[in-house]
Amino acid sequence: MTVLTISPTSTTTITISLLSPALTHSFYLASTFHRLLSTTTLFLFLRTYMLSLLLLQNSLYVSQVLLLKANYTTLLVAKNSLAITKEMGRTGWKASENLRKKLWFEFMVFVLGGGGNGLILLVFWPGWIVLWCVYGAWVACG
Numbered sequence: 001m002t003v004l005t006i007s008p009t010s011t012t013t014i015t016i017s018l019l020s021p022a023l024t025h026s027f028y029l030a031s032t033f034h035r036l037l038s039t040t041t042l043f044l045f046l047r048t049y050m051l052s053l054l055l056l057q058n059s060l061y062v063s064q065v066l067l068l069k070a071n072y073t074t075l076l077v078a079k080n081s082l083a084i085t086k087e088m089g090r091t092g093w094k095a096s097e098n099l100r101k102k103l104w105f106e107f108m109v110f111v112l113g114g115g116g117n118g119l120i121l122l123v124f125w126p127g128w129i130v131l132w133c134v135y136g137a138w139v140a141c142g
Contacts, residue, residue, distance in 0.1 A: 111120050
């Protein structure tokens with residue numbers, strides 16, 4: 001009886017000869033997949049870049065429009081507030097006319113009447129300036 005055996009060198013060559021077409025095909029598929037993936041990735045990156053530029057330009061435009069509208073609104077509110085404040089001041093000044101007349105009358109009565117006149121003249125008499133100058137010269141000269 002004879003036993004057939006395969007030598008180890010022939011096993012290696014059989015394995016390589018069987019795997020060689022499969023490896024070649026799989027390398028081809030991998031390179032094709034890599035090319036498709038890189039093309040798709042580049043396409044997506046470029047689209048994202050263009051979209052971000054578009055969004056940036058639009059947001060700049062919208063912010064400028066909002067800034068102009070806010071400026072216009074602020075000027076309008078300030079103008080109206082100034083007009084309302086002036087009108088309220090005129091109305092308040094006219095409404096307080098009777099009170100101002102009464103206060104002026106009371107002040108004049110205090111200054112000119114009932115003994116207050118002498119006190120006011122004593123305090124606000126212009127001759128005090130002359131007297132203080134004479135006293136200062138007397139103290140300085142000795």
